Amino acid sequence: MSLLTVDDLDVAIGGTPILRSVSFALEPGEALGIVGESGSGKSMTARAIARLLPRGAVATGKITFDGTELLAAGTADMRRVRDGGISLVFQDPRAAINPVRSIGDFLAEGLRTNRKIGKAEARRRAVQVLEEVRISRAEARLAAYPHQLSGGLLQRVMIAAALLSEPRLILADEPTTALDVTTQAEIMAILEELRRERGLASIFITHDLELAAATCDRIAVMYAGELVEVQAAETLLERPHHPYTAALLAARPGMTERVPRLPAIPGRPLAAGDPIEGCRFAPRCPLVIDRCRSEHPALAPCEQSLSRCWRAADVKVPEAGAEQLDHA
Amino acid sequence: MPDAGPKSEPIVEVAGLRKVFGEHVAVDDVSFTVEAGSSLAIVGESGSGKTTVARMLSGLERPTAGTIRVCGRDRSRPVRRAAERRRRARELQIVFQDPYTSLDPREEVGDGLLELLALHQSERPREWRQERLMEMAELVGLDERHLRSRPGELSGGQRQRITIARALVSEPRIVILDESLASLDVSLQAQILNLLGDIREETGITYILISHDLAVVLQLATETLVMKDGRIVESGRTVDVLHSPEHPYTKLLCDSVPRRGWKPERALQGAESN
């Protein structure tokens, strides 16, 4: 049975759609990457799952975690889901931690209030999780304050805090975007190790397709509020089946050589709220045909992928950032 | 850069540059030259001192020690005289990272550009400046409607185009791009990278690119400096630095870039961070 299923999830704020019929499932221990540019709805998907929607947002559809219907769950059910079910890691660790309390206080707080665990035992577990995220001298770090730690170290503390409730799913929203590249690699390595050792499932929200592909089992690509492609990470980079995925891969400059001109995606992203008939990517798509402008495609299987495209089979393989799309 | 092809005129010369904030040495003994028409990337992570170097080059910070020469003239010390400040503005401009805070929020972006055109092209007639404004908008792919908008009505990519246009108003010979592409989505980043390439082709402008993104660096810069803890640890042609890095830190940086077949563990083995 799937650990998490999102079924036909719509989110709207003040009548403006933000998410349009998002559906996917996550198996226990699986790592799913949700990739998209700003405004694609990737963060809103995470917030809907965490039940942290902004004020005024209305979510419809179904999100089922381990048998609990999250959108309909009461306070007690939600508390159970948050304590031992889903843990969150955010983009900016400094914004998510109280600057005047020590790391030890921060880590022990949840344990002592939610689980009625004694001081010494809470401390022991805090040290244990800090060691698990490879923080050296964990015992001594408990007395440190957030400002004494680097951004990367602080993000590890946040991951440690997420582990304390022994979750089955970690939901990480751009956890490395605010960090340096070398630190990003460390954080991703730690998350991967934890997944393996604890059998954790994870949802990793990012704008970086290559990073997601390198660290996740499966990738869901979002555009203008909807999923446009879902495919195993292994094959996605080689065989994208949605023109947007292909265009994203091509637009990113490579590390091998300089190209005279990057195949940029023309135009600007559509907002989820913009009304449009047909495919939402059609105005920018190199493969567009008449049908794309009138009929909205469904997320449908094409070879090993799920793609929301009438011409999924015709999508070309981009060559390591160097190739020119025909429209460029 | 000792072996960078035929010798042309050095347009930026920096020697023994140092900046100390209180007890903290942000930039330590940094020296480099940039030749006219080439482009230099200064690569490093937060705290490496790369942004402080950019701020000193543009006159926003005063060096504690060392000299900066741009277009053959010393600019290690600030000047007060208006004419001299305008002259410096016509040599070198800077584009910052965040297009959201880089524009006056209360001013229509076209008015902002006109104000600077009036400053730098005061001898030209009004009509010329108006025409030039439209040319510049076209150069960065914007139209009259965009010029009549306030920054809040524009997208991040459009704002960054405006800040690039603004940097070009004084027709400078050098533009510093201080992480100017970092906050943009991939599809916009590609558009702006192409735009910067076009402008270079058209004007022969020299870029100094401050960045932590090695793929962007490879795309735009011919030469690269790698900075760590305020010092230069490696420098040379960009392809050489990125493809056969010598300093362990440069290697770590290159290994940390996610790409096909990349696994994060390798980077972790390199770094046992504090």
Add this chain to the structure above:
Amino acid sequence: MSANAEALGTVSHRRRRLHAIRGIGVIGNVAAVVVVILVVLAVIGPLIAPHDPNEVSFSATYGGPTAGHPLGFDGTGRDLLSRLLVGARSSLLGPLIVALLATLLGTTIALAAAWFGGRFDAFMSMVLDILFAIPGLLLAILAVAVFGRGLTAPAIALAVAYTPYTARLVRSVSIAEVSSPYIASLLVQGLSSLTICRRHLFPNVRPTVVAQAILSFSFATIDLAALSYLGLGVQPPSANWGLMVSEGQQGIVQGHDAVALWAGGALVVSVLAINVLGSRLMDRAEERGR
């Protein structure tokens, strides 16, 4: 897209001008209307006053409302409505001078301190801290002792006393603005400091300045009324609300409370309206700030 947004912006901007100030709520708008009425009265009050405010009819001392005298008479037999209308000017002009002066001084100091920073900023902060220690009313009373009674001396003294409040607030907003990249860009462009401050920095802190000016005005209304009440401000027989409360005091003892009530009420309504409007504008400025 953006042309659309802009067109919409202009339309709603016009509508806002005609109907209501957006983002300050119903109460804020009521306050705005009251303030507008007060300003109109201060300007045309003497013109629409039905009688000479100093015309005395001895028989009518503390007389109640009659035809032609809708609010009745004060203790000296002068028409109450006319004195209220004529008094609006001196009761509101004083605070206006105080607010304008304090805002001008405070904003200039604040912008200079934020712009130059360093030692100049530290020095100005010290000077302001010293000024903070002196209560405005005390300074005004001292000014009266030295320069004599009337409106000018206390108004200037109060302005000096209010300056640090404006300066402190505007300085903190300006410092955030000065460190913004758009200011750095303009510096690198070679624009002069004065031009940047005048054309870019000031317009961006203006909402705070305006809101603070309105608060200064309301405080000054109370403080000047208090001085008049103490007999240190505007001198009889001038019509002034503070003075009228003072004069009406004797009437209360004799059971005639109309004078003190009307004048006091006018003061309370003015201060309340101006205060509400000021704080609402302030909230809105804060909300819109980054």
